Amino acid sequence: MASIKLSVERLTEGLYIKLPLQWTDHPFLLNHFKIKDHQQIRLIKNLGVKFVYLIPEKSDNKPLDPETPVEEMSDDESQFLDKQAEKLWQEKQCRITKLKNYKRKLQRCEKNFDRSMSQLRSIVGKIKSRPVTAIREAESLVEEMVDALMESDNVALHLMNDAKESEDIYFHSLNVAIMSMMLAKSSGMPASDIKTIALGALFHDMGKLKVPTAITRKTTPLTAPEENYLKLHTKYSLELANIAEDFPPAAKPILSQHHELLDGSGYPQQLTAKKIDLKAQLVSVVNAYDNLCHPQDPSKARIPYSALSYLFKNKKEQYNSDFMALLIRLMGVYPPGSVVQLSNQQLGLVISVNSESLLFPNVLLYDPSVPSNEAPILDLEESDLRIEQAIPPSKLPEKVYTYLNPRIRISYYFDPND
Template identity: 50%
Template sequence: MDSIKINSNRLQPGLYIRLPVKWNDHPFLLNSFKLKTQEQIEIIKHLGISFVYLYPDKSDNQPLPPPVAQETTTEDEPEEKPEKHQLSDEAQKLWDEKQQRIEKLNAYRRRVTRCEKEFNRSLAHLRAIMNKIRNRPEDAAGEATKLVDHITSTLLNEEDVTLHLINNKSQETEDIYFHSLNVAVLSIIVGKAKGYDVSKIKQLAMASLFHDIGKVKVPRTILKKQSPLTEPEKNYLKQHTRYGVEIAETIEGLPEEAIIIIAQHHEMMDGSGYPEGIKGDQIDELAQIVALTNAFDSLCHSNITGDQKIPYAALSYLYKQKHLYNNENLNILIKYMGVYPPGSLVELSNGMTGLVISVNSNQLLHPSVLVYDASVPRNQAPIIDLSDREDLTVVSVVTPGKIPEKVLEYLNPCARVSYYIDSGD
C-alpha cells in the first residue's frame, strides 16, 4: 500500500512511518521505522518535523484523528532546528547511539575495503601463476605455495571468521580465476571445520586453485556457451579432468595429492560422476570437498542465465542432491555460508529489502545487511548488523525478479558472487 502524508500531531506508538528529512538530520537509526514510544514522537516534533509518511499496512495502530483546528504548517515552510542542548535526554541518547553506529559502520566499510583489496591481490597473483604454468611451469608451484600461505594465514589463526561478499569488477575472461579462488576459500573453510592440520589444509587449497586447470585446453566456445551443451560438447568438457592431470604432472613440486584431486573433483558419492565413476570412500577425501565447493560455485555462475541460482537456492539445491556429496562436508558448507549466504537478497521484518554482504560463523542467523533506503545515497546506504538488533530479523529470501528495478540498481547484487575471509576488526 502507498504511504499517506499525515501531520505529526496525529502520531502515536504502533505507526510505521518514514521521516521526510535526510538521514543525518535526525537521531533515529533509519528513516523508516515503527514508533514504539511517546518519547520518539516528542523527538520528531522537537526537531520541527511537521509531517511524516504513514504506511498503514505496516502499522499496528491507527493515527490519531485530526485536531479540530488543523495546523497550517506545510513542508514548504522553513522550520527552525533546535539547538542540540535543547534536545531531551532521550534524543541525546539516540544521537549518541546513532553516532556509535556510524563509527561502527565506517569501521566495517574499512574492513570490507581491505578485504576487497586482499581478494584482488590474490586474484592477480593467481593470474600470474596461471601464466607461469603456460610459460615456465617449473616456477608455478613455488608461486602457488606463496599464494596458499597468504590466503590461509588469517583463517588458520582465528576462530571467529567472517565471510564477505566481494563486489568485483574484472572481466568475464577471468571467470576461471574467480571460480578457482572461490573454491579455494570455501574448501579451506570446510577443511578447517573438519579439524585438518595446517599441512593438509594447504594441500587442499593448492589443489582447489588448480582443480580446473585442464579447462585451458577446452575450446572457449564450449566454456562460454550460453545455451545447453550438445552431447559431444559435454564429452569434450569432461576431458578437462584428464587435461588437468597432464598439465599438473609438468609442474615440478606440485603435491601428488593435488593431482589426485584434479583427477577426481567431478566424482560423485553415488558413482554417477566422472571420469572413472568411482564412489564413496574410493574418492579421495579432499577431492570430496572440492567436488562440493566446485558444484556450489558453478551453480551460482552458470553460463545459462536461467540456470543461475542465488546462493541460498544453490545450497538448497545441493541439499536436495545430498546423495551426490559427502554429507558431513555439505552440512559444514551450509553452516559456514549461513542460512542467508552473502549475496542473498532478503526482506527484513520491518519491510525493508536488503543485500546480505557478510556472515559471521558465530552469528549465522544474524548477517550484516545493506538495506535499500531511497532517502540515503547509495554510498552511504545503511548496513545493519542484525546481531545488534533484537527487533529486526530476516523474514525471507527474495529472488531478483521480484524486486523493483530501482531497488536492484541501488543494492547492486553482483552478477558474479565472490567471497573472501576476514577475522576480527
C-alpha cells in the first residue's frame, strides 16, 4: 500500500501510521498501527521523530490541517506521559525477553527434532541386518518422545526446518508419528497405546524402501503397474516388522491398514469401518493430512489450512470423524506453516500452536524494517490482532517470500511448555 510522509504535528486519532524506527527503538508493540487516542500521539512526538508514514487506505480519518495550532503540554501531562512511556517500555522489554526465551525453546525443539531424525535414520539402516536392535532402539526413541509428551498438559506444536528431498520418507514417518502421538493423547488414550501408535507410525511407510525410487519420487502420474507396485509398501512394511520377533503385535495393523478407508475403497484388503483397527484409523487420518501437504508431485501440494479443509469437506465418509475433528482442534484453524494475513493487513508465518489457545497461534511477522533473523514473533493471544485469511506462499511477493521463508517441507515437533 502507498504511504505518505506526514509531519507528527498533523497526527490525529484514526490514522494508520508506520514509524520510521527500528522495532526495538520505540515502546509500541508493532512498527505500524492505527492511532487510537491522544496519548499515543503524545508518545510518538516524544520519540523525537519529525514525521511518520501515513497509510491512507487503512485510516479512518484525515490528517489535521497544517495550520492547526500546536497544543502546549502542561507539566502534569508531561509527567503522566513519561510514566505511560516507561510502562510501555517495561511491557515491551518483557515481550523482548519472552521472545528470546521462545526462540531458545524453539532451538531446543529443533535440536530434539534433529536428534530424533538421526536416530530414525539409524534404526531404518539396521532393520534388515539387525532387526532386534532396530526395534529396541525404536522403542527407546518412542519411550523418550511419549514421556516428553505426557509430562505436560499444555503442549506446543512447532514448525521445524526443511527436509532434504532424499529423506522425505524419514521426515514423513517422524511427522506422522509426532502428530499421531498428540492426536492419541488428545483422544484420552493411555501412554501404552500412544507408544504402540508411535511405533506403528514410525514404521508405517518403511516398506517404501523396497519400492524403486523411480516410483516413489516420480512427480508425473503413476501408471497402473507402478501404482500397484507402490501399494505393495504396506505388505513390505509388515514383512520388515515380522523379521523382528519383538515388534509389538498391536502395532502391526497400523503398518498393513493405514491406507484402508471406512467406506471400503482403500487398500490392500478393501476393509470397511468395523474391520479396520482403531489405531490404524487414527494414523490414517494423520497420514492423509501429511500426504496432502507433501504429495509426490510438489505442484499439487496443499497449504496446511487447505489440507485440513479438504479432508473435512471431502473425506468424511472415508476417515474416522472423531479423529478428524481432533486433528483440526490439535492443529488449530491455521496450522504451523500457514502464511497468514492479519487484521492490520500485515503478513506472517504461523510457527507454533498452543493446545490451550488454538485460535491464537504464534506468528512470525514480516517487517522489512527488522532483519529477518530478528523478526518479531507475535503471540496473538496478547494482541488485539486476528488472522483474516491464509495465503498460498506462491502468491507472496518475492521479498516477503524470502523474508518469511515458508517451508517447502512442513515438519512438526512438540515441546512441553515450562
